[in-house]
Amino acid sequence: MQDTFSLALEARTTWANFRVALVASEGVRTGVVKSLADTAGATARRLGFITYPDATMPNLIADVPELIQQWSDGYAEGADAQTHYAAFLTDWATDRSEAEEDAQQMRAEAGESGEEIDSPDGAHLADALPPIDAATFRAVHSRITKMASEANRRCGQSYEYMVSLLCGMVEGMLDEFAPEERPAVVLVARSFGYLSPDELAAAEKEMADAGYCSHGLDYWTCPCGCFEN
Structure with missing residues (x-):
């Protein structure tokens, strides 16, 4: 810096x-x-x-x-x-607490059934979300704020399309961070509406099943030709 x-x-x-x-x-x-x-x-x-x-x-x-x-x-x-950084730390602590509670419950259930579990998925969720320092958080938050503003400018007032645009920009930014830092960056991005690729795909499938395109619009309202054969 x-x-x-x-x-x-x-x-x-x-x-x-x-x-x-x-x-x-x-x-x-x-x-x-x-x-x-x-x-x-x-x-x-x-x-x-x-x-x-x-x-x-x-x-x-x-x-x-x-x-x-x-x-x-x-x-x-x-x-x-x-x-915002203070709120981020609170969210991180909440995730950690919930992850530990889930892990304890899984261990208890495994003990009752006689099953052995080495490391349930929830047990290390908190450890995968290390707190980032204030300076790094400010830089990340500032960048994602600009991304969200750009996505909002380009989305044509479609929230679903805004989320899709934002997710694409955030995914590109994640490559700049070390693997152990990415979960923390994702946690920051979620406050702006970010969804993981799997979550975004599931949301788009749900919209498609309901008759909407990826822009969150239907046959009569989408101007992008999504429903043209």
């Missing part, structure tokens, strides 16, 4: 380049001028996000109102992500 000083310096130098470009263009916000302003703001916003809650605003940007606002917005997003 880029250190906060480097980000602050990048935001300030980009802002300085923006001011120079603005003067050179005689106050006209050309594409280049706007791009520099947007980049400086985005960098300051990123800086605020990653430093929550451990740092105050760097002096390098503390005298530029526009960068102050972007940093503050990013800091607020970091605080919001921390709230």
Whole structure:
């Protein structure tokens, strides 16, 4: 991760380049001028996000109102992500508790019937969901938030299609993580409506059996040609 000083310096130098470009263009916000302003703001916003809650605003940007606002917005997003992280840890703990209860019940039932079980599936479910640190969670949550926004933009107001789009994007992202990290990432994605490939296939089959296409629409409402022979 880029250190906060480097980000602050990048935001300030980009802002300085923006001011120079603005003067050179005689106050006209050309594409280049706007791009520099947007980049400086985005960098300051990123800086605020990653430093929550451990740092105050760097002096390098503390005298530029526009960068102050972007940093503050990013800091607020970091605080919001921390709230979501706390909820994630609660969900993880709940999954762990339920998995242990299921494992105990399976062992008890096996003992009553005289069966031997080495490692019931539920017994290690919790161990497969290690908590991820706050910084990693923020990055994952931020990415999936953007994915969900993109899926929502493209879905044509069909929830089922939005879920399908989101699942495809999340599946592509999972390949970037080590196998032991993926269950934790999936747990984050589930709060946005993510379904596993098997769950998505089952949901689409249920819709098909009821006369709906993968977009969640019927013969009379789907504009995508799903019901054409």
